[in-house]
Amino acid sequence: MPAAAPAAVTVRVLLFASYAETLGTDSLSLTLAAPATVADAVAGVRALPGGHRLPAKPLCARNLAHAALTDFLAEDDQLAMLPPMAGG
């Protein structure tokens, strides 16, 4: 009998710079129905109090690399929402 696919996935969400100011935190845990994409996590964050002030399609990184909104998330992934970058 095959193992059942997990019903949920929990990821660590990191917020930076203006996004952290907007939400009043720089880190939170988010549990999503599986399978879940980066876009699903963003929607989850935007559903939090004040979250609607974040953009609907922000730049995101998954596990220290830039990610597409359509990328799937795995348990314990580190998902970062990145405001417009201004280094250099």
Added chain:
Amino acid sequence: MPAAAPAAVTVRVLLFASYAETLGTDSLSLTLAAPATVADAVAGVRALPGGHRLPAKPLCARNLAHAALTDFLAEDDQLAMLPPMAGG
């Protein structure tokens, strides 16, 4: 009565690097029939002992600026024959 055009023009010729080695001198005075061009001066230098080993169409400078072989020379001009440059 208009002044007669001068019959001759005398220029100072400077030689550098391999050209100075080839001719055994780095400076000489050259008197040419007027009007004279840079090419005429080069021909004059090449007629000197050992001068035939210089190229017939070297890079030249007149009064501290790059010059064309067809440029005319004036009395007391400083004419430099420039081997291939290798600065930088």
Added chain:
Amino acid sequence: MPGYLTAEPIDLGPVVASVESPERGGTAVFLGQVRNHHEGRAVLRLEYSAYVEMAEAECNRIVSEAAARWPAAVALRHRVGALGIGDTAVIVAAASAHREAAFAACRYVIEQVKRRVPIWKREFYADGAVVWVDPTAKLQPAG
């Protein structure tokens, strides 16, 4: 992993020296410094913050890409924290036997750093405003 980010002032000499070698005759360098103005407003100082773990990884990817694409040795340092006008924020150095490769690698790295490395800049203006700089849009006052 080398430390691409640093909270200390960046010294030009050692960064350049780190890419030089007797085989490489040309070194191209880019220095980014804090300007006293931004879109017509007088800047007093600024703060760089970073997603440090990812920024280090992304800098390492960019430097590796440049070194794979051109025959060049590449160094990169980016400062974070509080900076004053004229302070050096970033240095890229690329050395090669060929100056075309040195210029190309240097240019590539600074362009990619600006696009890809998660670093943010908060500018403090003479008029009292504090702004998160957004190179992709018009400036908007921070919350």
Added chain:
Amino acid sequence: MPGYLTAEPIDLGPVVASVESPERGGTAVFLGQVRNHHEGRAVLRLEYSAYVEMAEAECNRIVSEAAARWPAAVALRHRVGALGIGDTAVIVAAASAHREAAFAACRYVIEQVKRRVPIWKREFYADGAVVWVDPTAKLQPAG
């Protein structure tokens, strides 16, 4: 007229500092160093000689052209005399509010220096040969 040519070692810091200002946020630099090889032969040392008066004038023209074409401050130093492996032969620095202008001005100056400034290079090889370097042709032994 500033001294573009010098018989002394060229120090990077002061050349870069000479173009920096609070309005200019980007500085592009090129350093040319003496390589230990040339067309497959081991180089021990070299000597740069120049038509000094014209070289100064030509450097001045090149720097002026760059400053007229791009909104950039430009510095140029070229060493002459005896140099060893790794010594810095030339430094170009260009600072601007825009890094594109800084890179373009820097690149322009080094390319024009190589084409137009009457400086000659005599290389001393490990095999005992001494050659006037001709970037436009195959190497030929000096007389």
